[in-house]
Amino acid sequence: MTDKKPKLELRNLRKSFGALAATDDVNLTVYGDEIHALIGPNGAGKTTLISQISGEIMPDSGQILLDGKDITRVPPYQRAAVGLARSFQISQLYKDFTAEDNVAMAVQAHTASRFNMWRNARRDASLREPARQALAKVGLEHRANDLVSSLAHGEKRQLELAIALSLNAPVLLLDEPMAGLGAEESMLMKDILAGLKGQYAMLLVEHDMDIVFALADRVTVLVYGHPIFTGTPEEVREHPEVREAYLGNE
Amino acid sequence: MTRKSIVVALIFALLFLVPPIGNATGETFLVSMVTRFVIYALAAVSLDLVLGYGAMVSFGHAAFFGVGGYVVAILGFHMDMGDTLFGWAGTSSALIIWPLAMVVAGLVGLVMGALSLRTTGVQFIMITLAFAQMLYFVLVGLVQYGGDDGLSITSRNIIPGLNIDNDATFYYLCLVLLLVWVALCRRLVNSPFGMVLRGFKQNERRNVNLGYAPTRYKLTAFVISAAGTGLAGALWANYALYASPDMASWLKSGEFMAMIVLGGMGTIFGPILGSAVYLGLEQVLTAWTENWMLFLGPVLVLVVLFSRRGIFGWLIGGRNND
Numbered sequence: 001m002t003d004k005k006p007k008l009e010l011r012n013l014r015k016s017f018g019a020l021a022a023t024d025d026v027n028l029t030v031y032g033d034e035i036h037a038l039i040g041p042n043g044a045g046k047t048t049l050i051s052q053i054s055g056e057i058m059p060d061s062g063q064i065l066l067d068g069k070d071i072t073r074v075p076p077y078q079r080a081a082v083g084l085a086r087s088f089q090i091s092q093l094y095k096d097f098t099a100e101d102n103v104a105m106a107v108q109a110h111t112a113s114r115f116n117m118w119r120n121a122r123r124d125a126s127l128r129e130p131a132r133q134a135l136a137k138v139g140l141e142h143r144a145n146d147l148v149s150s151l152a153h154g155e156k157r158q159l160e161l162a163i164a165l166s167l168n169a170p171v172l173l174l175d176e177p178m179a180g181l182g183a184e185e186s187m188l189m190k191d192i193l194a195g196l197k198g199q200y201a202m203l204l205v206e207h208d209m210d211i212v213f214a215l216a217d218r219v220t221v222l223v224y225g226h227p228i229f230t231g232t233p234e235e236v237r238e239h240p241e242v243r244e245a246y247l248g249n250e
Numbered sequence: 251m252t253r254k255s256i257v258v259a260l261i262f263a264l265l266f267l268v269p270p271i272g273n274a275t276g277e278t279f280l281v282s283m284v285t286r287f288v289i290y291a292l293a294a295v296s297l298d299l300v301l302g303y304g305a306m307v308s309f310g311h312a313a314f315f316g317v318g319g320y321v322v323a324i325l326g327f328h329m330d331m332g333d334t335l336f337g338w339a340g341t342s343s344a345l346i347i348w349p350l351a352m353v354v355a356g357l358v359g360l361v362m363g364a365l366s367l368r369t370t371g372v373q374f375i376m377i378t379l380a381f382a383q384m385l386y387f388v389l390v391g392l393v394q395y396g397g398d399d400g401l402s403i404t405s406r407n408i409i410p411g412l413n414i415d416n417d418a419t420f421y422y423l424c425l426v427l428l429l430v431w432v433a434l435c436r437r438l439v440n441s442p443f444g445m446v447l448r449g450f451k452q453n454e455r456r457n458v459n460l461g462y463a464p465t466r467y468k469l470t471a472f473v474i475s476a477a478g479t480g481l482a483g484a485l486w487a488n489y490a491l492y493a494s495p496d497m498a499s500w501l502k503s504g505e506f507m508a509m510i511v512l513g514g515m516g517t518i519f520g521p522i523l524g525s526a527v528y529l530g531l532e533q534v535l536t537a538w539t540e541n542w543m544l545f546l547g548p549v550l551v552l553v554v555l556f557s558r559r560g561i562f563g564w565l566i567g568g569r570n571n572d
Binding site: 097 | 277436437440441442443444446449452453455456457458459461462463464
């Protein structure tokens, strides 16, 4: 790691649904060029945490800082503009659009032309070129003109990532990008993410430990909404409490 | 040429040929009938912009139709009386009155949209309906302007160089306005703005996540749609030489919706066909029975069952996701 400046910081973040503390005093720092994995058993509150960072859920208390600036109260539709891009665990795509249309939606979101009512969006090279490049980055350029409804599940996951990349945001919140992928597809996705390493600050929610250990610089273990440990993959592997809580004593 | 552009060209070619056909066959009512098709089509196309592309199911668009009609009727009324309205001597020029009708309808749309768009789904349908009904009763309450009975208009507005008292000329004017409006709407739905609007229909969560603030885009589309419907109302008042609260009744809103569903939702062109088929069926069937809706119902059901994009979708065939 070269960039030791904290990019994204969570401070004493709390969120309860009734009696359930989904996020329980979470402190977490993601540095500018690291892949920070977030692991934990089902129901540990990983997606709830991501949703708070992306603004869909408002925390009860605590702070979210980006580059040291408090963004806790920034509305969800401005989070991309301040520098947060999110991919969803369950793909959120425009099903009646082509793959390229989907990515172009992310491209135009941060251009001045997004309110333009005159130009033909599908013939605008300034939107289409970057979209095509993003599709190439995730290995999906051969499907550019196909409708999302005709894509396979794995391809939708790749498209989901291409959309997040096209927001040109320095922070990527990746909520289980490998969800539902077969072994081969997971490896492909792992290679794609490995290729992006160092260019973004990534907070990666992932279940597959092999992938986490292969990709992550640091790992935070979340149990019942509370981070019980943060450290390098090796430290996490050796940590007794983590083994007990999550990895299991094999 | 794709099949779609052939169908569209045929629709407009046919509409342009109606007056000569009417003349040749001596069926003079034909022009009057298609004028109604075209005016209603203008309203239905406008509604399709928000309903078909933005998934805003407005059940209150008749309000804008009524507003457009009353702008024409009220100005005509004061001209006839020879008095002023808010200190303005008035005018009978279509070039002023029709854009004014669009602006007033757009402003009403701005208020109605700003409040209604706080809700979605069924609540949105009900709140737009409620607003339109409020306006309906306001119009009924305008005793000075005929209240329940509405207002008669003595003559059509004036356009320099055109005699729109001539029915064929008036028809061609309406048709050209429809053509221009359709072209603008097509332009809009294919623009970056239009893509965002369609994005809200397909996946609002993703749209917000990408950075599109919902109200800004939806409200803009709603106001544009209201203005187009207002123009249709102004044309209707000129056509019928009459404006009444019925123009703003919820039945009218329902008719616009039925035309869209019939013709093809989210196609812009479809509602033109929808308007023609709906009003055509009404014309033919009312000669038979006053319960003509009895026949319209099954037709609607069949169209919905067998074509995702109505008659237009069926005509252009194949996979069409626009």
